[in-house]
Amino acid sequence: xxxxxxxxxxxTQKYDWRASLLPLAALxxxxxxxxxxxxxxxxxxxxxxxxxxxxxxxxxxxLMLTLVMRPWRARFTAxxxxxxxxxxxxxxxxxxxxxxxxxxxxxxxxxxLEFTGPLAVAVCSSRKAxxxxxxxxxxxxxxxxLPLSGGVGDLDPVGAAYALGAGACWAFYILxxxxxGLDHGTMATGLGMIIAAILVVPFGIVEAGADLLLPSVLGxxxxxxxxxxxxxxxxxxxxxxxxxxxxxxxxxxLEPVVAATTGWILLSESLSPIQAVAIMLIISASIGxxxxxxREKSRVKRTELLPD
Numbered sequence: 001x002x003x004x005x006x007x008x009x010x011x012t013q014k015y016d017w018r019a020s021l022l023p024l025a026a027l028x029x030x031x032x033x034x035x036x037x038x039x040x041x042x043x044x045x046x047x048x049x050x051x052x053x054x055x056x057x058x059x060x061x062x063l064m065l066t067l068v069m070r071p072w073r074a075r076f077t078a079x080x081x082x083x084x085x086x087x088x089x090x091x092x093x094x095x096x097x098x099x100x101x102x103x104x105x106x107x108x109x110x111x112x113l114e115f116t117g118p119l120a121v122a123v124c125s126s127r128k129a130x131x132x133x134x135x136x137x138x139x140x141x142x143x144x145x146l147p148l149s150g151g152v153g154d155l156d157p158v159g160a161a162y163a164l165g166a167g168a169c170w171a172f173y174i175l176x177x178x179x180x181g182l183d184h185g186t187m188a189t190g191l192g193m194i195i196a197a198i199l200v201v202p203f204g205i206v207e208a209g210a211d212l213l214l215p216s217v218l219g220x221x222x223x224x225x226x227x228x229x230x231x232x233x234x235x236x237x238x239x240x241x242x243x244x245x246x247x248x249x250x251x252x253x254l255e256p257v258v259a260a261t262t263g264w265i266l267l268s269e270s271l272s273p274i275q276a277v278a279i280m281l282i283i284s285a286s287i288g289x290x291x292x293x294x295r296e297k298s299r300v301k302r303t304e305l306l307p308d
Contacts, residue, residue, distance in 0.1 A: 023242040030235035035262030037228030048208035055204025058197040060225030071190035083179040088195020094169035104159035108260025117167030141281030253286035
């Protein structure tokens with residue numbers, strides 16, 4: 001859910017916020033859709049477990065994206081199949097580990113911990129001195145969230161490890177997705193989702209067996225696949241074409257807040273004051289890193305345009 005993907009809008013052009021109200025609404029809708037999908041997924045855990053729920057989500061998302069993107073048209077070379085394979089594996093790992101984390105963590109905290117993955121990619125790709133400040137923010141937030149001393153908010157260490165593992169997969173998902181996208185365009189997403197489903201479905205079958213085929217389970221699985229993957233992906237694609245990358249990246253950084261709010265409303269999950277501060281520190285690190293990176297890119301672009 002994070003991005004530095006461009007949409008052809010120059011950073012130096014005047015930005016008309018009034019013309020961006022619909023794209024902004026679409027992006028907020030995407031974040032809400034993901035949060036609602038995750039909340040519904042937690043309701044399915046008692047029936048088929050996190051493994052079965054992940055299998056259902058990825059299977060139905062793969063079917064939906066296959067119908068829309070027709071990935072069977074992709075043409076592979078000796079060099080292009082490996083990035084797609086790695087992209088799909090990291091996508092499957094990211095979804096699987098995130099749902100495993102949701103078994104014992106509030107939604108907002110799980111998303112905040114997972115968000116350290118794209119944050120690490122953003123920080124590692126920049127060398128500005130200001131990034132050390134954002135690193136300090138992120139580390140401080142993690143120090144408050146993680147049960148390193150056993151005195152913070154009763155967080156489950158296994159759940160926290162799953163969430164951080166999902167974040168690591170998210171980081172590699174970004175790196176492998178860029179290469180897969182360059183080779184296969186939007187079809188890469190459909191291909192990756194198919195590979196992710198193939199990876200996770202055996203775990204779901206072992207966990208839930210024939211319960212995966214219950215009509216009520218299948219119906220909720222379709223809804224989760226739509227809300228968690230198909231709908232938000234479409235809304236993000238719409239937004240990316242109409243918002244500057246800086247605005248997109250900054251707004252996406254608010255995803256943990258949306259997740260925490262969704263968890264509070266739909267799941268009655270509350271956060272302690274310390275946990276709320278920790279999430280805000282991680283969000284601040286993500287927003288700060290995005291703005292610093294975009295300012296640096298804008299400065300470099302202006303320098304390149306100067307006459308010799």
